[in-house]
Amino acid sequence: MSQHFLLSRAAKTLTLAQVMRISNEEAETMFARIRWPETDGEPVCPICGGTAVYNVRRPAGPARWRCKACVKEFTVTSGTLFAWNKMPVQTYLSAIAIFMNEVKGKNALALSRDLGTSYKTAFVLAHKIREALGSEMKGVHVGGEGETVEVDGVYVGGHIRPANLKENRRDRRLAQNQTGKRQVVVIARQRGGKTVPAVFKTEASSTGWLISRIAKGTHVVADEAASWNNLHTHYQVSRIDHGQAYSLDGVSSNQAESFFSRFRRGERGHFHHVSGPYLAAYARESAWREDNRRVSNGDQTQHTIKLALSNGPSVDFCGYWQRHKVGAGD
Ligand SMILES: [Zn+2]
Numbered sequence: 001m002s003q004h005f006l007l008s009r010a011a012k013t014l015t016l017a018q019v020m021r022i023s024n025e026e027a028e029t030m031f032a033r034i035r036w037p038e039t040d041g042e043p044v045c046p047i048c049g050g051t052a053v054y055n056v057r058r059p060a061g062p063a064r065w066r067c068k069a070c071v072k073e074f075t076v077t078s079g080t081l082f083a084w085n086k087m088p089v090q091t092y093l094s095a096i097a098i099f100m101n102e103v104k105g106k107n108a109l110a111l112s113r114d115l116g117t118s119y120k121t122a123f124v125l126a127h128k129i130r131e132a133l134g135s136e137m138k139g140v141h142v143g144g145e146g147e148t149v150e151v152d153g154v155y156v157g158g159h160i161r162p163a164n165l166k167e168n169r170r171d172r173r174l175a176q177n178q179t180g181k182r183q184v185v186v187i188a189r190q191r192g193g194k195t196v197p198a199v200f201k202t203e204a205s206s207t208g209w210l211i212s213r214i215a216k217g218t219h220v221v222a223d224e225a226a227s228w229n230n231l232h233t234h235y236q237v238s239r240i241d242h243g244q245a246y247s248l249d250g251v252s253s254n255q256a257e258s259f260f261s262r263f264r265r266g267e268r269g270h271f272h273h274v275s276g277p278y279l280a281a282y283a284r285e286s287a288w289r290e291d292n293r294r295v296s297n298g299d300q301t302q303h304t305i306k307l308a309l310s311n312g313p314s315v316d317f318c319g320y321w322q323r324h325k326v327g328a329g330d
Contacts, residue, residue, distance in 0.1 A: 013298030019097040024090040028063045031076045031089050034302065035309040046079035047072045062089065076309075081128050083313040091115060093305070095125045100300040103289065104265050105282075127281065128314050132307040134284035137197075142190040143218030151210060151222045151231070152256035153186040153203040154263070156279060185263065185283045188214050189255045195291050197259075197283035203227030259290050 022030070033041035043053050043065045050069035057064045066073045077083055082092055098114050099106050112122035143149040186206040189195040196213050200206045204227040211234055214220065220235040222228040231237050263286040292300055 013296040014097060014301055016094075016097060016101060019094055022090060022093065024088045025063070027088070027090040027093045028076055030093065031305060031309065032063070034305050035076060035080070043074070043076075045070060045072065046074055079312065081132055081308040081311045081314050087117075087121070091117070092125070092308075093301075095122075096129055096304050096308070097297070097301045099126065099129050100297050100304065103293070104262070105285065105289070127278075128308065129304060130281045130285045131314055132304055132311060133288040134281060135307055135311050136288065137194075137284055140194055140196050141213055141215055142188050142194055142196060143220075144215040145217040147193070147215075147217075148191045148219045148221060149214050150189045150191070150254075150256040151186070151214075151220055151228060152189075152260065153184045153200075153206065153225075153227070154260045155182055155184045157181045157183050183279055185260075185279065186210070187256055187259055187283075187287065189259060191255055195255075195259055195287040197280070197287045199280045199283060204230070207231065259286060262286050262290055 029041060032043065036042060036044045038044075039051060042051060044051055045053065045065075045067035048067060048070040050067045052068040053065040054068065055064075056066045056073060062075045062077075064073060064075050076089060077092070095111065095115060098111060102110075106126065108119060108123040108126050111117075111126055112119045115122060115125075117125075183199050183201060184203050184206070185197055185199055186203060186209070187195055187197045188210055198206065198209050200209070203225060206227075207230045210231065214235065216234075218235055220231055220237045222231065222237060222239060224239050224241045228237070228239075263283065292303075295303070
C-alpha cells in the first residue's frame with residue numbers, strides 16, 4: 001500500500017533536482033519564512049524578539065542581522081538546532097531533502113557523498129535531523145476511550161543475532177540470550193494514530209513508561225509475553241500468541257509489526273550497529289517515518305525544517321567531535 005503511494009504524484013512534490021537548483025540566498029529566504037511566519041520571513045531577534053534590525057551580511061557570508069534593541073547579531077539558524085554550524089543554509093536544505101527522500105533511512109556515509117561534506121559533518125547533520133524528528137514525540141500520549149493501542153518490543157544488540165523472525169520471537173526473552181549490551185525497543189502504536197517508541201533493558205521494565213504514555217480507557221493489544229502482564233491492572237488487554245498467528249479473531253498487532261519491519265530494515269541496511277545511545281534516536285526516526293509515510297516528501301521536508309528551527313541548539317551533537325572519537329560506521 002505504502003509502495004503505491006510512494007509512486008504516486010502526491011508523494012513527489014519535491015525532487016532533489018529542484019533542491020539542487022535552489023540558491024543559498026533562496027534557501028535562506030525559505031528558512032526565514034518557515035522560522036518567522038508571523039512576519040512573513042522578516043528577521044526576529046532570537047534574544048529579545050525585536051524586529052528592527054540592521055543588515056550586516058559580510059561578503060560571501062550568510063544572511064546576518066544586528067538587532068537595534070539588544071545589539072546582538074544573528075542568522076536564520078541562530079538559537080536553533082543548526083546553530084554553530086558553518087555550512088550554507090542550502091546544505092541544510094539539501095541534507096533534509098535527501099534524508100526525507102530515503103524512506104528506509106539514510107546513513108551518514110551516503111549522506112556525506114551526496115552533500116560533498118566530510119563523514120563527520122554528515123554524521124552530525126543526520127543526528128540533528130533525527131533530533132528534530134524526535135522532538136515531536138516528547139510528551140505525546142496515545143489511545144483513549146474507544147481507541148486501540150498495540151504494544152510490542154524487539155530486542156537489539158548484544159551478540160545474539162537471530163536468523164529469522166520466528167526464531168527471534170522464541171529466543172529473545174530467554175535470560176541467557178540477554179547480554180549486558182542488549183536493549184529493547186518498546187513501542188505503543190495507536191491504530192490510525194501515532195507511534196511512540198522508547199528504549200529499555202527489558203520489556204518488563206517499560207511498564208511505567210507505557211502507563212505514562214497510554215491514556216486510560218484504551219484497549220491494549222499485546223503478545224503473550226509475561227512482560228506485559230502488569231498492563232492488565234491498568235487497561236483492557238487482548239493477548240495474541242505470535243506462535244499461533246499474527247491475527248486471531250480480529251486481535252492483531254500488525255501495526256506494531258509494520259513499525260518493527262521498518263526499523264529492522266533500517267538497522268540491517270544502513271546502521272551497522274544501531275545500539276547504545278543512538279538506538280532511541282533511530283527508533284524515533286523510524287516511528288516518525290511510519291507515522292508520516294503518507295505525507296508528501298515536500299511537506300515532510302518543510303515540516304522537518306520547521307522542527308529544526310523551533311528547537312534549541314543540539315544538546316547531544318553540539319561540539320560532538322570535540323568530545324568523541326568515533327570511526328566510520330558508528
Ligand atoms: Zn534583540
